[in-house]
Amino acid sequence: MHAVVTGGAGFIGSHLTEELMRRGRQVTVLDDLSNGNRSNLASVASKITIVERDISRPYAELFEDTKVDELYSLACYPRQISFQNPRRDCEVNLIGTINGLDLARKKGAKMVYASNTGIVSNPKTVPVDETFSPNPLTPYDTHKLASEYLLRVYSKVHNIRSIVLRFATVYGPRQRVNEKLGWRPVIPEFASKLLRGMSPTIDGDGAQTRDFIFVKDIVSGVISAMESNSDEGDFFILGTNSETSIMDLYRMISETLGVRIVPSHGPRKPEEIARMRYDYSKACNRFGWTPKTTLAEGLRQTIEDLKHDYQNMKLS
Amino acid sequence: MHAVVTGGAGFIGSHLTEELMRRGRQVTVLDDLSNGNRSNLASVASKITIVERDISRPYAELFEDTKVDELYSLACYPRQISFQNPRRDCEVNLIGTINGLDLARKKGAKMVYASNTGIVSNPKTVPVDETFSPNPLTPYDTHKLASEYLLRVYSKVHNIRSIVLRFATVYGPRQRVNEKLGWRPVIPEFASKLLRGMSPTIDGDGAQTRDFIFVKDIVSGVISAMESNSDEGDFFILGTNSETSIMDLYRMISETLGVRIVPSHGPRKPEEIARMRYDYSKACNRFGWTPKTTLAEGLRQTIEDLKHDYQNMKLS
Numbered sequence: 254m255h256a257v258v259t260g261g262a263g264f265i266g267s268h269l270t271e272e273l274m275r276r277g278r279q280v281t282v283l284d285d286l287s288n289g290n291r292s293n294l295a296s297v298a299s300k301i302t303i304v305e306r307d308i309s310r311p312y313a314e315l316f317e318d319t320k321v322d323e324l325y326s327l328a329c330y331p332r333q334i335s336f337q338n339p340r341r342d343c344e345v346n347l348i349g350t351i352n353g354l355d356l357a358r359k360k361g362a363k364m365v366y367a368s369n370t371g372i373v374s375n376p377k378t379v380p381v382d383e384t385f386s387p388n389p390l391t392p393y394d395t396h397k398l399a400s401e402y403l404l405r406v407y408s409k410v411h412n413i414r415s416i417v418l419r420f421a422t423v424y425g426p427r428q429r430v431n432e433k434l435g436w437r438p439v440i441p442e443f444a445s446k447l448l449r450g451m452s453p454t455i456d457g458d459g460a461q462t463r464d465f466i467f468v469k470d471i472v473s474g475v476i477s478a479m480e481s482n483s484d485e486g487d488f489f490i491l492g493t494n495s496e497t498s499i500m501d502l503y504r505m506i507s508e509t510l511g512v513r514i515v516p517s518h519g520p521r522k523p524e525e526i527a528r529m530r531y532d533y534s535k536a537c538n539r540f541g542w543t544p545k546t547t548l549a550e551g552l553r554q555t556i557e558d559l560k561h562d563y564q565n566m567k568l569s
Numbered sequence: 570m571h572a573v574v575t576g577g578a579g580f581i582g583s584h585l586t587e588e589l590m591r592r593g594r595q596v597t598v599l600d601d602l603s604n605g606n607r608s609n610l611a612s613v614a615s616k617i618t619i620v621e622r623d624i625s626r627p628y629a630e631l632f633e634d635t636k637v638d639e640l641y642s643l644a645c646y647p648r649q650i651s652f653q654n655p656r657r658d659c660e661v662n663l664i665g666t667i668n669g670l671d672l673a674r675k676k677g678a679k680m681v682y683a684s685n686t687g688i689v690s691n692p693k694t695v696p697v698d699e700t701f702s703p704n705p706l707t708p709y710d711t712h713k714l715a716s717e718y719l720l721r722v723y724s725k726v727h728n729i730r731s732i733v734l735r736f737a738t739v740y741g742p743r744q745r746v747n748e749k750l751g752w753r754p755v756i757p758e759f760a761s762k763l764l765r766g767m768s769p770t771i772d773g774d775g776a777q778t779r780d781f782i783f784v785k786d787i788v789s790g791v792i793s794a795m796e797s798n799s800d801e802g803d804f805f806i807l808g809t810n811s812e813t814s815i816m817d818l819y820r821m822i823s824e825t826l827g828v829r830i831v832p833s834h835g836p837r838k839p840e841e842i843a844r845m846r847y848d849y850s851k852a853c854n855r856f857g858w859t860p861k862t863t864l865a866e867g868l869r870q871t872i873e874d875l876k877h878d879y880q881n882m883k884l885s
Contacts, residue, residue: 311656336726339667340627347663347715351655351708389718390725392667399663399715402705403655409706410652410839523726
């Protein structure tokens with residue numbers, strides 16, 4: 254069984270690649286290394302193929318003489334910087350999808366597409382499930398939503414098998430701030446500042462909530478979705494049906510690290526979503542998936558990894 | 570008052586450009602001439618600026634030293650050929666929108682965006698109004714829908730003034746089959762075949778209906794929308810709230826031409842929409858627009874123009 258993972262050298266992609274290897278797949282990773290890193294794949298590098306490739310360029314040609322059974326489309330341009338370069342966002346997050354559909358069509362592969370719960374912004378109530386109307390707040394949201402529609406179009410018209418997963422806020426080991434890209438996921442951002450004795454900045458008052466989901470739970474959901482019989486471009490939320498405010502998260506990270514620093518507060522961003530909590534029962538009912546890792550346990554593993562990284566940096 | 574019209578050398582764009590001139594605007598047309606034609610602007614060519622330009626390349630730089638008050642975004646890649654080149658469709662129909670938003674933002678211009686009623690496909694009832702859920706059937710529909718979302722995102726986050734218009738099936742003088750592109754709008758397709766004594770091909774049984782709207786009615790709607798106080802990316806249907814089957818249309822064209830030929834029937838396309846009839850009361854209520862031209866009268870003018878063209882071709 255041959256699986257192609259776009260963004261496979263990234264944070265989520267590398268965990269997925271490892272798990273696919275563990276389950277006996279042959280894996281090819283496509284990654285332009287703008288946000289991914291070969292070191293994320295150190296443990297499996299000798300057993301997989303890594304191709305440095307921007308998915309906004311057609312890539313079906315790479316597999317002309319190879320069968321492809323599964324396409325995991327994870328490569329993306331980050332939401333946080335989507336307004337800085339909306340054209341690039343469109344190229345990666347939408348034209349990249351068209352290129353994935355091309356490959357899936359040519360190879361008869363099933364495609365899992367990583368979308369985002371942020372497509373439904375500022376809902377009137379939580380938890381949000383799959384019946385809520387989309388309300389994009391950034392070019393990223395718009396292009397992810399368009400990709401979801403496109404998968405259904407190709408399923409209807411060209412019978413391409415696919416499934417869409419809307420991820421909640423994923424965290425875990427290997428997630429890093431990318432200074433060059435300007436990408437600052439909240440947990441590594443807070444923890445790395447605190448480890449350096451600096452005061453992290455919270456957007457607004459920090460009462461906004463997120464549904465944090467551990468990367469290994471996402472990986473199990475992604476593979477369950479691929480192996481399920483849902484293949485008409487239908488979409489499923491992967492979340493935990495719980496919410497944590499940014500202030501509470503800050504306290505948990507600070508306690509886990511044993512570092513006490515008063516955070517600063519910056520302006521609230523207009524595209525900021527107030528509350529995030531996502532009902533995953535559709536995924537649970539359809540392919541028996543539930544998240545297993547508590548935030549406390551996930552944070553422990555995540556911070557362990559960040560501390561390790563920090564200590565290595567100090568030593569080098 | 571300076572108006573920029575993308576796709577201004579095209580069928581609808583050229584009628585709009587003429588009307589804007591008539592109303593005293595200074596007009597710059599951007600057109601890559603892939604489907605537009607300089608001859609469409611013959612009557613106003615000496616009084617306007619025509620720039621040959623693909624809107625999928627950023628174009629705000631063209632107007633660095635010029636004020637721009639109005640941006641009419643009409644350039645598009647046609648729905649009919651959207652599956653043949655979905656990447657190109659995305660570049661024109663979505664990245665082109667990003668480039669338009671860039672210009673609108675830099676210049677403080679208001680943007681009118683030409684979208685399409687086909688975004689709502691195969692509704693359970695007709696007439697369709699603005700409350701119906703989108704259900705794209707082609708890459709074209711998907712990219713038009715994404716553009717609509719993007720205009721609202723930019724309105725919310727960057728206060729860009731904009732308005733979206735969903736056109737029904739527009740027809741009128743200057744609409745031509747484009748053999749090179751593979752674009753075959755139904756009225757010129759039928760009429761030009763009949764004029765040549767050939768049998769036109771109808772997709773499926775011809776019972777599918779369209780809401781045909783005359784180009785001059787669209788032009789008045791577009792300008793009314795621009796001049797209205799709706800500027801938060803809201804969307805409005807421009808249709809006639811009536812429907813005509815393709816078979817009935819065929820008979821009307823055949824009678825107007827005085828040519829009787831039995832049509833052929835081809836396979837029905839999967840992206841074909843069964844019924845189209847669009848309620849325009851939101852546009853009527855908000856900016857007082859109603860369509861004025863009957864299909865009989867519009868067809869008369871359209872066929873007059875096609876006959877004229879055909880006779881010129883025969884003479885040359």
